[in-house]
Amino acid sequence: MIRAATVHDVPEIRAMIRELAAYEKAAEQARATAGQLRAALFGEHPAASVLIAGDDTTGAVVGFALWFPRFSTWTGTRGVYLEDLYVRPHARGAGHGRALLAALAAICRENGFERFEWAVLDWNEPAIAFYRALGAEFLEEWTVCRLxxxxxxxxxxRAPAVVRRAP
Known part of the structure; x- marks a missing residue:
């Protein structure tokens, strides 16, 4: 069962973000508060969207995908950037991750988006194998930069005096 998140899912989303950060050996970096997530996902100008994976039998939340639109100057079209994909350990192998990615691929197709992109840690062999099995292309010539x-x-x-603020 895949569905769009609601504001009532914020506590579960926050918990899964923390679980994902712990898995990625960066628990101390997951500082987003419930209020920040509520505003970012369900405020007046949402910054991202979330799909929820639920257990077909119990309805319990077992995973999520947090994504936002991107724009490619090369294709002149929007795309999807997947920021987080997480399925709780007890629910892995049941198809929830594949279902979340398929739902995002369908969003791309339905909206004429030409790209669906994400990053994966180079040590996360299970995820890399999963993405390879889906046919994902690994852009090894690109390196993520962050300030x-x-x-x-x-x-x-050092910014010039006149800087337009982001929306």
Whole structure:
């Protein structure tokens, strides 16, 4: 069972984000509060969307996919970027992850989106094998870049006086 998340799912989404962060050996980095998630997912200008995987028998939440639209200057079309995909350990192997990805692929198809992208940690062999089995292309020539903390602040301090704020 795959469905769109509701505001009532925020506690479960937050819990799964923390579970995912612990699995990825970065539990201390999962600092999002329930209020932040509620605003980001269900506020006036949502930043992302979430699909929920539920157990077919009990309806219990067993996984989620958090995604947002992207834009490709090369194709001139939008796409989907999957930020988080997580299925709780007891529910793995039952098809929930595949169902979440299939639902996102269907969103792409229905909206004319040409790309569905995500990142995977290079040590996460089970996930890599899963994605390879789906036919995912691994863009090894691309490296993810990130600015946070002091480097982000230092670069922002060098911004010209007139900077348009993001929506």
């Amino acid at each position: 946070t903390g002091a480097p982000l602040e230092e670069l922002a301090a």
